[in-house]
Amino acid sequence: MKQIAESLTAYLGKGEAVLKEKVLKSSGNVTVYGDSVHAVGNAVVMMCRDEKQKFLLITAAGTKDMPAGFEGETFTLAAGAVAMKGELSEANAAALRRYFPWSAPKSLRNVRTTVGCGDRLGLATIGHVRAAKKVQVSPVLAQQSIRELTMTKRTFRKVVDDACFLVFAADYRDGYGADGDHLKTLADIDTALAAGMxxxxxxxxxxxxxxxxxxxxxxxNEAFDRFPAAQKQMITGDYAGKEFVLADDVSVKIDELTAKRCAVMYTAALDFAAEVHEHLKAARGEEFDLEISIDETSSPTLPSHHLFITRELHRRNVEFSSLAPRFIGEFQKAIDYIGDLDEFDRQFKVHALIARNHGNYKISVHSGSDKFAVYPTVGRETRHYLHLKTAGTSWLEAVTVIAYKDPQLYRDMHQCALDNVSDMLKLYHITADFNKIPALSTLSDEELPALMTMPEARQLLHINYGPILTGNLRERFFEAMHKFEADYDDRIEAHFDKHLSLLGVPAAK
Ligand SMILES: [Zn+2]
Structure with missing residues (x-):
């Protein structure tokens, strides 16, 4: 490591291009992330890895040239130069964001196509970025729900910091988002905001x-009658018996009962959305992206309901960037869409038209993971004015890497999943018959990766990330992932290439 720092002392202050060219790329067990070499005055900050961990290495011409705010172990070099080895700590993430503002997440409200790249491990950013760079999208690299935080022993702060470090390592300056996903209370929203999401x-x-x-x-009728008179008049006047034309051959009709039903179903939720919107404005000015999610319901969002919600949000002056309806069909974890694709196409087209004609916001498709069958429709009908949210898909790619590279660990993870599956099934709607999965004892090591193409085994491993990541396999798992980092980056890149090409997102300019 000292040799790496010393390879640069003669070039400090001579610009980033020179530093990138002259840096010793590896020494002993330490390797430099080549894209991470960044100049700060007469110092250089970069990311390295050894066989155990990633860390920052900062080299400065003298003590006074050491950029303030970084923490770590310092050592002296020849000719008065100094270096510091810093862990990937909260303080060091904050310092990176200060010197390299592009390493902090930002609002993507003006970006046409955005993709939520759920990364439960905090390891997938380099692969995500490589795929995102090829097409016209902005990635939301940090994205986690409260449930995922609990299942992975992470915090919003950590989720953002992990993305920040790898954005720095990849030298990705195009801007990325961070999403406090599926939040339901002001308290949880405040935690996400405090972490800079x-x-x-x-x-x-x-x-x-x-x-x-x-x-x-x-x-x-009985519930509607309890609303204040003025509100009742407004709802029936604006919606009852009205037809909303969306295109030459597409319109949405709302009868009186539907108008009243929508008011009963959504008024409290819409008022809460308005309160949250005011809260976000007070906290971040215009620098936020509010997504309205109504997808976690048992029945699909009817076009009439979508239209009502949209119009009522606008009446309350709620500026939202995207809205996630619940679509028809089954969007189960880890497997492709189950349902009538023609009917999906027909209904999705209406949802996309509502979004385009009533406020021009992005339709958000929470695909869970790999709903490739619906992607062509989703891309075409939204004209890529869209937010796509993927969650567990990057986790399953990690499991696949382990299946190839560390068969014994895969076997232990698979067994852990089987041991915990009855608890996890209380949290997830899954219809897979896990009895179809062959017993591990009957499979050779070479046969293990094929399990990750089998729907039942994918769902089993998908829903059991919590027990695997919080139990006694945690350390072994992360050690293996560190060891096979390059394989993981490659797999994630290829996997997201597939997502983005099926959506038909135009190539980068
Ligand atoms: Zn959702």
């Missing part, structure tokens, strides 16, 4: 009255 996905499932979707007319 500009995107908030507001999950309205707990504040909406979803049950009223199935009420009979008498029950709807």
């Amino acid at each position: 500009p995107m908030i996905t507001l999950d309205l499932s707990d504040v909406m009255n979803a049950a009223a979707g199935d009420w009979d007319a008498a029950a709807v």
Whole structure:
């Protein structure tokens, strides 16, 4: 490591290009991330790795040239130069963001196509960035829900910091987002905001009255009658018996009962969305992306309901960047779309038209993971004015790397998943028959990776990331992932190439 620092002392202050060219790329067990070499005055900051961990290495011409804010172990070099080895700590992430503002997440509200790249491990950013660079998208590299935080023993701060370090390592300056995903309370939103997350996905499932979707007319009328007179008049006047034309051959009709039902189902949720919007404005000015999520419900969002929600959000002056309806069909974890694709196409087209004609926001497709069958429709009908959210897919790529590279660890992870599956099934809607998965004892090591192309085994490993990452396999897993970092980067890149090409996103300029 000292040799790497010393390879640069003669070139400090001579510019980044020179430093990148002259740096000794590896020495002993230490390797430099070549793209991470960045000049700060008469100092240079870069990311390195040894067989155990990643770390920052800062080399400065003298003590007074050492950029302030970084922490770590310092040592002296020849001719008065100094160096510091810093862990990937909170303080060092904050210092990186100060000197390299592009390493901090930002609002992507003006970007046409955005892709949420859930990264539960904090290791996938380099692969995500490589794929994103090839097409016209901005990635939301940090994205996690509260449940995922618990299952992975992470915090929003850590989720953002992990992305920040790897964005720095990859020298990715085009801007990325960070999403506090599926948040339901102001307290959780505040935690995400404190971690610098500009995107908030507001999950309205707990504040909406979803049950009223199935009420009979008498029950709807009774609940609606309790609204203030002026509000009742406004709702019936604006919606009852109205037809909203979206295109030459597409319109949405709302009858009186539907208008009242929507008011009963959504008014409290819409008022809460307005409160959250004010809160975000106060905290971040215009620098935020609010996503409205109504996808965590048991029945699909009807076009009439989508239209009502959109118009009522605008009436309340809520500026939102994207909205996630619940689409028809099954969007189960880790496997492709289950359902009638023609019907999906027909309904999705209407949702996309509502978004285009009523406020021009992005339709957000929470694909869970690999819903490749619907991608062509999603890309075409939104004209790529879209947010795509993937979650567990990068985790399954990590499991695949382990299946190839460390068969014994894969076997232990698979067994851990089997041991915990009954608990996890209480949290996820999965219809897979896990009995179809062959017993591990009957499979050779070479046969293990094929399990990650089998829907049942994919779902098993997908939903059990919590027990694997919080139990006694945690350390071994992360050690292996560090060892096979390059394989993981390659797999993630190829996997996201597939996502983005099926969406038909135009190539980068
Ligand atoms: Zn969702």
